[in-house]
Amino acid sequence: MLPGVDRAAFAASLAARLRRRGVPVGLTGVDDFLRAIDVAQPRTLPELYWTARITLVRRHSEIALFDEAFAEIFEATGPALDPHARRRPLARKNGADDAFAPLPDARAGGDDAGGLPWTTLPAVVAGAEDSDGPARVPELSPSDVEALGDVPFEQLDERECELLGGWLEEAAASWPTRRSRRFRVSWKGRGIAVRATLTRSRRTGWEPFRLAGKEPVVRPRRVVMLCDVSQSMRAQASAYLHLMRALTMTVDAEVFAFGTTLTRLTPVLASRSAAAAVELATERVTDRFGGTRIATNVRALLSSHHGAKVRGAIVLVGSDGWDGDPPEELGAAMARLSRRAHQVIWMNPRAAAPGFEPRVASMAAALPYCDLMLPAHTFGSLRDVIGAVAGSRFRW
Template sequence: MSGNHSVPSALLPGVDGAAFGVALAVRLRQRGVPVGFTAIENFIRALEVSPPDSLPRLYWTARITLVRQRSEIDVFDAVFAAVFGGVALALDPHARRRPRITASGRDDAFASLPANSTDRRHGDALPWVTLPPVVADAEASDSPLAVPDRLPNDISGLAEVPFEHLDAREMELLGTWLRSAVVDWPTRRSRRLAANPRGHRIAVRATVQRSRRTGWEPLHLVRERAIDKPRRVVMLCDVSQSMQAQAPAYFHLMRALALAADAEVFAFATSLTRLTTVLTHKSAAVAIEQATDKVTDRFGGTRIATNLRALLSSHHGGALRGAIVIIGSDGWDSDSPEALASAMARLRRRAHRVIWMNPRASAPDFEPRVASMAAALPYCDRLLPADTFRSLQRVIAEISRARRLHSVT
């Protein structure tokens, strides 16, 4: 995307098309819409091929090229209305069927998010020309262009906020951002083989079949190698009274893993509840509500060892073999430490890696002084803090790290 990309139209006179397309895509990404480089290139090329001479043409050009899913239309309308002054309802005849966009150009899903200084000073206008990364105040000038301060976007600011300070809308927004973080998934080597020129084994049947063309002389050897398949992930979430503030956020992580990686997810307090089917609902709000209703023993006591034994003995126990197991709990357990150590030993022999998320581990002076936590720690590969969405993203990064720790199980 090099060269001159100015849009020769009456609607955007003298505007750098590349800078305009990138700036609009950045706004959409800040609101949780995953706009890729291909979509940005398509939008810029569309502006060059058919310069928009009216606002409706610009709206539909951007929407067709930048929006991929129906669930992203509301966010796109909100961003477009914020830039061009609340015009999405007039341009899209179906927009009135969706939640109303407020006068400020931000829909209800973003009403609780703080606007940055650029929005307050310039009315959500896009930087339509390429600007230098200047953060200091510019000197007085007659130029109509202004250089905004570079500030973190809304999602980055909320990612470090503790779970107990987030409302339902902010948590749903960050859950969408968390789902987009699941990009690099670990794999495991299967027993199935496929032809590959870099393989170390010779496919005898394929080589013999190919030798029919050369008088049964095997002049060309067909090589094969094992096929890699995604590694299974199983997550268990503690929903007892001591984990009341973290349970909704852990549900969003479980939903992200179930949707993006086909993971098996469970919740436990005094009994074990499978949530894989309900958390894969297309609506995040409905999925979290159904998961909360299904866990009947939430915010009660905790029996970690009993629930681990129940999972190992159930027909879902086979999913643990060679899997990455994630346990989200603070370690408070009504069962004895010896029972938890025995259950964790069985789990460790069956799983590929065991990751324990503890919301208390982010404290500077944290030590696993709880007897149950101390008993389970020798059987864990990693103990990670999990009190903010940023820390949950580090958990996903730790899962992806297993790709480099590839081994045959």
């Protein structure tokens, strides 16, 4: 049914289209859909329809929205795939079942409608006394920003992502260190600083009454981040860019984005404006929301002149592990990366799902060469990643 189609990209695109229509599709549903495709192997459009509907739809009231989204992809007009699903859905009750509420300006239609297209309840709308005016989005307090840290990426808008990006910069203030080859004079040092000892002996007739000690100079450890911007990571790409900018602004960092090719984003994300930096980075990556070749891009990084910066660094890989390259190639590339780096941490947004296991062949091949695999589906989990990196110990 889907020959030559990246199934991960197709599942992510369908889930994103459903979310825009108000169907709350989580990462677990996308994983269930992909596994169902592998098991059922749908060969006709009705079979694919039922495979997607069973795994992605949770409520009867969402069936009509699912049918409309499915029809947009495969048919010019509304499909008659399931006449029973065309029945009028049950009336929604006022309460917790209403997961999303449209803004007044968005319901009015047109391209000039301002504000957010959807907002989580309680809805942020204009008051009754000024219902004719535009919708107002209030300023968020620090406690509200912290509460947004537990909201999945796909439910956040650009403004909220920018606020949480600054929240990440505060978390990256402390960072692990490494011992450099340089030394400095220190009376607590175990070694003897010969030059400093002789200099001080000039005051005592060249008799070294006091020996000057020395200790190694400690510097912040470099971090290298690789961010997957393929179609299957579309919901997380913008948030990961904010993490990359936070690292660039606070520590010695080298950041790269990859889909089918590798793109260096370090100078682009160094801009003081978060919005401008993310916009420039988005324009720089020409192969975003396409296929994924993790093994090819890891080899490209290690073979380039930037590969020397990986030596002794903490490497962060943000990806769901769906790779178009053979698993054995990814395993070999990750083995080289692990030998050169100080620590390799894999950030998988799907690792937060209950009962998650790395069953994808490429993820299973890369996992033995990772020191940690952490969930990275919310800004709160990204902050936990920074905390895990900050807690790294010396490894001489």
